[in-house]
Amino acid sequence: MIVPIEWLKEYVDIKKSPKEIAASFTALGLMLDRPIENNVLDLEHRMDRSDWLSIVGCARDLAAMEGLPLKSPEGLVPESAGSGGVEIKVEADDLVHRFNTRVFRGVKVTESPKWLRERLEAYGLPSKNNIVDITNYVMVELGQPMHAQDLAKFSEQEIVLRRAKTGEEITTLLGEKVKLDNETLVLAEGKNLIGIGAIVGSPATAVDQNTTDIILDAGNYNQSNVRKTSRRLNIRNETVLRTEKFLHPHLTQVAIERATKLILELAGGQYFENTDYYPKEIPLTKMELRYLRIEKVGGVFVEPQTIRNILESLGYRVLNTIPDGLKLEVPYFRTDVQVEDDIVSDILRISNYENIPLEAISAAPPKEVTPEIYNFEEKCRDILVALGMHEHITNPLVKFDENDTDTGQIRLENSLNSEQDALRTSIYKTLKPVLAIYRKHKIGGAKLFEVGLTYYKTGKRYEDIKEVRTIEGVVSTENGVVEASNKVKAILAAFFKNLGVDNVRYEKSDAVGVNTAVIFQNKLALGEVRLDSFTLFSENLLKAEKSQLRVRDTLMHKTTEDITLEVDADKALGPMLAKIKGSSEKIADVFVADEFVKGNKKAITIRLTFESENEMGRAEVEEIKKAITKP
Amino acid sequence: MEKALQGVILQFKEMYEDRVKSLLKDDHALKAADLETLKMQLLKAPSSLSSVISRQISTQQTMAAMREVGEAFNPLRTEAIETFELLENKKRLLIEAENEMYDLTLPLPAQDSGYLHPTTQVIRELNSFFRYHGYSVYEGPEIETAEYNFRKLNLPENHPATDQQESLFIMQPDILLRTHTSSVEARALTNLEPPIRLVVPGKCFRNETLSKTNSSFFYQYQGVVVDKGITLKHLKATLEQAHKFLFGEDTVLRFRYKYYPEVSPGMGVDMKCKFCDGVGCDVCKGRGWLEMLGSGMIHYNTLKMCGIDPEEYTGFAFGMGLDRQVMQKFAVSDIRKLYGGGVVYQ
Numbered sequence: 001m002i003v004p005i006e007w008l009k010e011y012v013d014i015k016k017s018p019k020e021i022a023a024s025f026t027a028l029g030l031m032l033d034r035p036i037e038n039n040v041l042d043l044e045h046r047m048d049r050s051d052w053l054s055i056v057g058c059a060r061d062l063a064a065m066e067g068l069p070l071k072s073p074e075g076l077v078p079e080s081a082g083s084g085g086v087e088i089k090v091e092a093d094d095l096v097h098r099f100n101t102r103v104f105r106g107v108k109v110t111e112s113p114k115w116l117r118e119r120l121e122a123y124g125l126p127s128k129n130n131i132v133d134i135t136n137y138v139m140v141e142l143g144q145p146m147h148a149q150d151l152a153k154f155s156e157q158e159i160v161l162r163r164a165k166t167g168e169e170i171t172t173l174l175g176e177k178v179k180l181d182n183e184t185l186v187l188a189e190g191k192n193l194i195g196i197g198a199i200v201g202s203p204a205t206a207v208d209q210n211t212t213d214i215i216l217d218a219g220n221y222n223q224s225n226v227r228k229t230s231r232r233l234n235i236r237n238e239t240v241l242r243t244e245k246f247l248h249p250h251l252t253q254v255a256i257e258r259a260t261k262l263i264l265e266l267a268g269g270q271y272f273e274n275t276d277y278y279p280k281e282i283p284l285t286k287m288e289l290r291y292l293r294i295e296k297v298g299g300v301f302v303e304p305q306t307i308r309n310i311l312e313s314l315g316y317r318v319l320n321t322i323p324d325g326l327k328l329e330v331p332y333f334r335t336d337v338q339v340e341d342d343i344v345s346d347i348l349r350i351s352n353y354e355n356i357p358l359e360a361i362s363a364a365p366p367k368e369v370t371p372e373i374y375n376f377e378e379k380c381r382d383i384l385v386a387l388g389m390h391e392h393i394t395n396p397l398v399k400f401d402e403n404d405t406d407t408g409q410i411r412l413e414n415s416l417n418s419e420q421d422a423l424r425t426s427i428y429k430t431l432k433p434v435l436a437i438y439r440k441h442k443i444g445g446a447k448l449f450e451v452g453l454t455y456y457k458t459g460k461r462y463e464d465i466k467e468v469r470t471i472e473g474v475v476s477t478e479n480g481v482v483e484a485s486n487k488v489k490a491i492l493a494a495f496f497k498n499l500g501v502d503n504v505r506y507e508k509s510d511a512v513g514v515n516t517a518v519i520f521q522n523k524l525a526l527g528e529v530r531l532d533s534f535t536l537f538s539e540n541l542l543k544a545e546k547s548q549l550r551v552r553d554t555l556m557h558k559t560t561e562d563i564t565l566e567v568d569a570d571k572a573l574g575p576m577l578a579k580i581k582g583s584s585e586k587i588a589d590v591f592v593a594d595e596f597v598k599g600n601k602k603a604i605t606i607r608l609t610f611e612s613e614n615e616m617g618r619a620e621v622e623e624i625k626k627a628i629t630k631p
Numbered sequence: 632m633e634k635a636l637q638g639v640i641l642q643f644k645e646m647y648e649d650r651v652k653s654l655l656k657d658d659h660a661l662k663a664a665d666l667e668t669l670k671m672q673l674l675k676a677p678s679s680l681s682s683v684i685s686r687q688i689s690t691q692q693t694m695a696a697m698r699e700v701g702e703a704f705n706p707l708r709t710e711a712i713e714t715f716e717l718l719e720n721k722k723r724l725l726i727e728a729e730n731e732m733y734d735l736t737l738p739l740p741a742q743d744s745g746y747l748h749p750t751t752q753v754i755r756e757l758n759s760f761f762r763y764h765g766y767s768v769y770e771g772p773e774i775e776t777a778e779y780n781f782r783k784l785n786l787p788e789n790h791p792a793t794d795q796q797e798s799l800f801i802m803q804p805d806i807l808l809r810t811h812t813s814s815v816e817a818r819a820l821t822n823l824e825p826p827i828r829l830v831v832p833g834k835c836f837r838n839e840t841l842s843k844t845n846s847s848f849f850y851q852y853q854g855v856v857v858d859k860g861i862t863l864k865h866l867k868a869t870l871e872q873a874h875k876f877l878f879g880e881d882t883v884l885r886f887r888y889k890y891y892p893e894v895s896p897g898m899g900v901d902m903k904c905k906f907c908d909g910v911g912c913d914v915c916k917g918r919g920w921l922e923m924l925g926s927g928m929i930h931y932n933t934l935k936m937c938g939i940d941p942e943e944y945t946g947f948a949f950g951m952g953l954d955r956q957v958m959q960k961f962a963v964s965d966i967r968k969l970y971g972g973g974v975v976y977q
Contacts (some may be wrong), residue, residue: 031899048890230694299862345895357867358864361861363858365765365828374768385747390975391745394970396834430971432976437973443977447745455773460772
């Protein structure tokens with residue numbers, strides 16, 4: 001909200017410097033959006049306080065905080081010269097809550113007086129003529145957008161508020177042609193469209209220097225529809241800024257009276273009552289405030305008299321006192337006040353948060369509820385980093401893959417970005433490209449990992465949507481896939497060793513295809529390994545059996561023995577080796593030491609490392625070997 | 632025979648003690664000693680012994696005697712061999728230490744060492760503070776329902792913050808990617824019994840056009856406390872302690888009213904700019920203060936909707952965007968680079 005300080009001072013007689021005034025506004029909840037220039041404050045917009053989009057609204061809070069009186073602008077309810085005679089027909093009654101109109105005849109449209117022009121210009125609105133300037137002035141002053149139109153330009157003396165027909169078009173005041181649809185509220189007279197309701201007018205009925213008779217309206221609309229329509233049509237202006245917020249319909253009356261006074265003063269003519277469409281009056285909210293609640297929430301005691309003074313200066317009306325509290329009527333412009341704590345907020349805010357003392361929590365800490373999986377994934381990160389891998393975080397949003405029909409890809413319905421309209425089903429897709437950046441930086445041999453989620457769905461209900469906690473690792477293949485896959489396997493072996501996950505086996509499976517193996521411990525699938533990468537499922541990894549074999553205080557006797565077996569040349573050896581290892585607890589390690597291919601067979605030399613507390617006899621070793629080589 | 636055996640063993644022992652073991656304590660002599668020859672001489676002893684035996688007794692008895700001799704002699708021999716190993720190593724080190732074997736002044740490439748993502752590092756720093764103060768880390772789904780992302784947080788339908796165009800929907804209007812970590816707060820308040828003390832680090836998503844500072848996904852860090860007697864005083868003290876921990880004891884905070892739908896009263900927190908000491912500079916965009924986070928007392932309606940009696944319990948919540956903090960700390964200029972698009976670790 002732009003607040004020219006000279007204008008602000010019309011309502012509150014404040015002696016402070018612009019900088020000090022800005023500091024008070026900051027404490028009240030309105031920070032500066034930009035540095036102060038030419039005695040004009042640019043305060044941020046807040047979603048809740050529609051009255052902070054008016055200078056009077058800002059002045060009211062400032063006056064309350066500074067302990068100064070508020071000088072409200074005067075309206076005028078003079079004798080009406082009669083009936084305006086312009087018919088108001090509201091057909092879209094779900095989109096219009098109130099449509100308050102007055103007719104003026106015999107006005108003289110001229111340039112605005114200097115003070116008016118200067119104030120609008122300080123705010124940032126160009127001056128047009130006295131009538132248009134008055135509607136803008138009252139909008140900025142009180143927060144109610146208004147709209148004046150030249151009745152001589154109407155073919156019918158009526159305004160119809162209805163939904164647009166799909167395909168209807170209108171040219172806005174900015175000269176833009178806009179296509180409308182059934183969700184758009186329009187103002188029409190006869191066959192002509194004369195405005196998009198609550199959003200923008202049309203030049204067709206605009207007030208100019210030849211205008212003498214005008215109709216003035218102040219409307220209250222369905223703010224959610226205004227928001228949607230203005231976004232859809234991409235129209236952002238001073239009107240929308242206000243009509244998309246929750247304004248109370250009562251404000252139309254205050255504003256139209258104020259505008260009436262200014263029009264009669266500055267443009268002359270006579271005023272005529274016209275229809276005030278307001279079928280369902282919205283009553284003012286009544287609420288109770290318990291003094292104790294202030295202490296319960298704010299931790300500070302505030303004197304009842306101070307409470308009363310603050311509330312009254314903010315426009316609350318004290319209806320009566322209740323035991324240890326007040327019964328209040330919430331002012332119409334405070335549409336944000338929903339619960340008692342909002343009134344508490346007002347009292348604490350005006351008293352300034354800086355005055356609330358600090359107090360450390362002294363209660364004993366509650367029970368620790370950090371999920372085991374969180375700590376576990378942290379540990380996994382540490383191990384992978386210790387193994388020389390870099391952690392990266394990549395965007396889980398990816399482009400929807402039309403060809404992917406079987407991973408249960410989740411597509412977003414409304415992404416602004418067609419490159420990011422789905423959720424990843426694997427981290428590999430988003431992590432692998434990072435290796436290219438390492439190559440660009442000429443950093444060789446990169447090994448990367450990410451801990452994050454992958455997503456898929458099996459149906460249309462929320463329960464059918466799955467998030468899978470995943471640890472992905474990728475290594476650079478710049479020196480060939482053999483070196484890469486050796487690295488991957490070495491990292492995994494060390495990773496499992498550090499976690500104490502033993503008896504891991506790698507199995508080929510038709511389900512995962514070539515150059516991929518599934519990682520198991522017993523029947524638990526821990527993940528997958530590929531030539532340049534691995535995927536691990538944290539939840540299963542957490543469930544895997546673990547032992548701590550790395551600390552040992554007895555001397556073990558080690559013996560190494562080789563055995564040679566003949567197998568089919570294309571046989572995947574992992575499961576067989578895992579089986580050999582599992583055949584005796586005295587076998588600590590099993591590796592292939594050598595292999596020799598002849599035709600469709602190959603001879604493999606398997607190196608067994610035996611470990612035991614007592615030195616093993618020859619016979620025992622031979623027995624284990626015999627059991628292994630037995631067909 | 633017995634006597635001959637004793638004699639050889641004694642001779643072996645003497646030689647071992649005097650000429651070999653003594654070297655362990657005498658570095659000077661060790662450096663000068665010819666360990667090779669010494670070893671040969673000493674270990675020759677058993678073979679001379681066996682010749683003594685074979686000269687004196689019949690062949691039939693030889694095998695049995697040899698075994699006997701072996702049993703008596705082997706432990707000594709094993710010890711001697713181990714001692715020689717020690718001596719050889721020690722001698723090598725002594726000689727190496729005297730000679731410039733290696734140019735230790737040479738620079739060499741570092742061995743592989745991994746690095747945690749900057750965001751993980753900042754999360755851990757924050758966690759370390761809060762876990763010390765009795766907070767648990769809590770998590771919730773990234774794919775959320777409107778119930779937890781909006782309604783339980785006092786954001787009814789049609790509230791501007793629930794604007795469908797600002798959220799990424801999987802199925803409108805009920806299933807979406809969470810737009811803030813407050814959704815996890817709503818889950819925690821629903822699932823746990825007070826007293827509650829939690830922090831929630833996590834990914835959030837918004838339907839944004841991408842830019843240097845806006846990403847469709849970003850990180851937030853949320854804190855939630857619910858107990859009897861919790862007030863704004865506790866919130867202020869908690870945030871001040873946390874900021875001093877993170878940014879140093881000279882940190883100055885400013886507390887001001889600020890509206891957030893899920894809290895009432897709401898509170899904004901700024902830190903006095905350390906670059907200009909509050910005067911105003913480019914870093915703080917001339918304000919003299921940096922906006923750090925949003926916070927407040929958990930909304931009456933939120934507590935109620937999550938099944939906690941707001942007359943019995945009160946609580947506070949705070950939430951901050953992590954990315955700007957991370958980018959500042961690690962001098963990353965573009966959020967898109969931070970998340971996959973362009974940071975590498977040297």
